[in-house]
Amino acid sequence: MRPSFGAGWRRLLAFRLWLQEKTGGSEVHATLFGAGFVGLLGGLSSILFRRAIEFFQLHLVGEGGNLVVAAAGLSWQMRLAIPVVGGVLAGCVLHYGLRLLNYKSSTDYMEAISLGNGVVRVRATLIKSLSSLFTIASGGAIGREGPMVQLSAMLASVTGRRFGLPVPRLRLLVACGAAAGIASTYNAPIAGALFVAEIVLGTIAMESFGPLVFASVIATVTVRELWNGAPAYAIPGYQLVSIWELAPYLLLGVATGLLGPVFLSILKTGERLFATLGGNIPLRMAVGGFIVGLLSLAAPAVWGNGYDVVSAILHREPLESALLPPSALWQGVFLLLVLKVVATAATAGSGAVGGIFTPTICVGAAIGYLFGYPVHLLWPATTASADAYALVGMGCFLAATTRAPIMAILMLFEMTLDYAIVLPLMLACVAAFYVAQGTGGESIYAEAMRRKKALAPDPRLATLRVGDLMKPNPPHIGERSHFGDAARFFVSNRFNYLYVTDGTNRFRGAISLHDMKPFLHDAEVAELALALDVMQEEFPLLTPAHTLSEAMEHFGRHDGERLPVVFAVDDPVLLGSLSKRDLLLAMADYAK
Missing domain, CATH: 3.10.580.10 (CBS-domain)
Known part of the structure; x- marks a missing residue:
């Protein structure tokens, strides 16, 4: 029987034609819709993970708010024991969880995008996220951005596989999930997209960059509406005091460019030292927690990812509180810098699941402050205070370690929403990038990706x-x-x-x-x-x-x-x- 084609169908087809002619209807719209959906999932997963951290911290530390303040209020015995307990729990979850699933290792989002087929395993990701919760909530010196990005990428992978996307498009969708995770972590949509484009994909072609931006924006809007719309770091206003001040900012870029590879070398040394303990993951993480607990006896601020330390340095007033060692200002920042680097190397080297992005920002802030302190003492009328140099130090140290200067510039601007600092920030970040590149070392992510690539088959396109x-x-x-x-x-x-x-x-x-x-x-x-x-x-x-x-x-x-x-x-x-x-x-x- 001949199917009927009435006036209703003709009107619908006419509308479909009109829509295609006016919008150029194509697969781009479907890709952007998928990126937006993944951005929504990334924003929601970020909020849930933050809630989970508060819950775990409340039960491990006894307080769900500021982790450093909570550490300062503990007895020395508890300050030493809690990171050890958290390390043991995190190690047991990781070791027995992956063994139960018969996984020797799990695919992270960078590997899934750059080397793999876009598949991020659900159960392995959940196990690693649970392990990370124990580490973060018990004071481990590691960032929460790692598991948050991994969760967002996993949800993107599940979505893409549910709709049967081919491998290239599945990889792009997972990249959108990673961008959404970064954006929702730092309230920085442009930097989230650029992080994935510059570091993971290695290209800013609009075929991929457009969906990354779309996902980042939706994730950021979701977090701002349901969690917190304020910039990641609320800072006092800054300004470029004199045009001649660009010279010390340029020197700060050179200094961080030289120190960035040193920091990465310390992290690698931590990994090698912990490797001597063998494959007993709970033991390794317990030792890492013990080192953090021991360091916190001198400075409670070594607990956590360093966010509270950065806020304290930028605002100056809280520096003499329990957040920092009770000594002179710059000596306290210097001591904290040394202890924080050791604590980060111990936590990351022990095999703890988490990111080192935020700890890197913290180290950069301390370096910038220590650089700006004598500069402002020598030329108080023509230079800004040391905390302005701390802000620029955050960006240029990030550029030196990630080798992604554009991302570093935009991320610092988005996290602070302070345009006055952009000129010295741009100059210092570019200088740090070229100096770090001239050392011949690799970026903070390059070696990990190279090791993954050595283990993976080479699917030459x-x-x-x-x-x-x-x-x-x-x-x-x-x-x-x-x-x-x-x-x-x-x-x-x-x-x-x-x-x-x-x-x-x-x-x-x-x-x-x-x-x-x-x-x-x-x-x-x-x-x-x-x-x-x-x-x-x-x-x-x-x-x-x-x-x-x-x-x-x-x-x-x-x-x-x-x-x-x-x-x-x-x-x-x-x-x-x-x-x-x-x-x-x-x-x-x-x-x-």
Whole structure:
């Protein structure tokens, strides 16, 4: 029986045509929608993780607020014991949890994006996050951003796999999840997108950067509405006192560029020393917790990721409170700097799950303060106070360790919302980047990625073919199908082309959305038309054996976003379709 194609369907198809003509409807919209959804999930997971930290901290320390203040109020016995207990619990969760799942290691988000297939394991991520909660809540000197980003990336991976995304697009969606995690952690959407683009993806091409920004913005809005909309660091106003002050800021960039690799070397030394304890993870983390507890007897501020220390340094007034050692101002900051570096190396080196991004910011603030203190003493009329140098030190030390100066500049600006500091910040960050790069060392993430890459198979994209990227079973209709069948497809799907096959599934042609337009004004002709009356017979075809370069040449002669993949040109059995976006993402990955 011939399907009816009434006025209602014609109006819907006319609207679909109008929408496509006005917006250029394409897969970009679907990608942005997916990025926005992942951003929402990332923001919500960030809030839940913060709540979990408060809960665990309340039961481990007895107070769910400021961790450093809580540590200062504890007896020396408890200050020493709590990090040890937290380390044992974190190590047991990690060791027995992964062994129960029969995982020797788990895929982190950087590996899933850069080296893997976009799959981030759910149970392994949850186990690592639980382990991280024990470490963070018990005073471990490590950042909460690591597990928050991992959780967000895991949710993105699950979403992408649920919708059957091909590997290049799944990797992009996981990258969107990572950007959402960074943005929601620091309330910094631009820096969140740039962090993933610069450090993980290695490109800021709009094919990938646009969705990263979209996810970061949605995640930030979610956190601001449901948690806290204030900047990460509330700071007093700063200004560039004199144009000549750019010179000491430039020297600060050089100093942090030299000290950045030293800091990374200390972290590596910590890893090597803890490796001598063998594979007993609970023991290693207990030792790491003991070192943190021991250091906290001299300065409670070594507990935690360093956020409270940075706030104290930037505001000056609280520096003489229990947050810092009870000694002279700059001597106290220097002592805290040394202890904080050792505590971070001990926590991270023991194998604790967490990030070192925030501890790096803390170290940079202390270095900047110690640099600016004598500068302001020598030239008080033409230089800002030491806390201004602490703020710039945060950014340039981040640039020196991550080798991502643009991200560092924008992150510090977003975290403080202070435009007056941008000029010296830009100068110092660029100087720190070039000096650190000149040392020949690697960034804070490069060595970990290199080790992962050495263990992973090398899927050289030069050897990939269209068959590796195509999506099987594309939408198609038979050549004897009626016009109404094609119309219903375009109304209910976002694709702009519908393939036509014969009774043996051989490709006969394609119907574009615009091919339907002439039939909308003649209902009688539309009722009689068949697919073979509307389709374009001349249409570019790909085969599974085509290289990516050859596929790109075919797309250069076609304005659509997908091309059909057939068994062979002389035997065009329809096998699948290839998306231009998937092709571009794969080629961008190869170009890194």
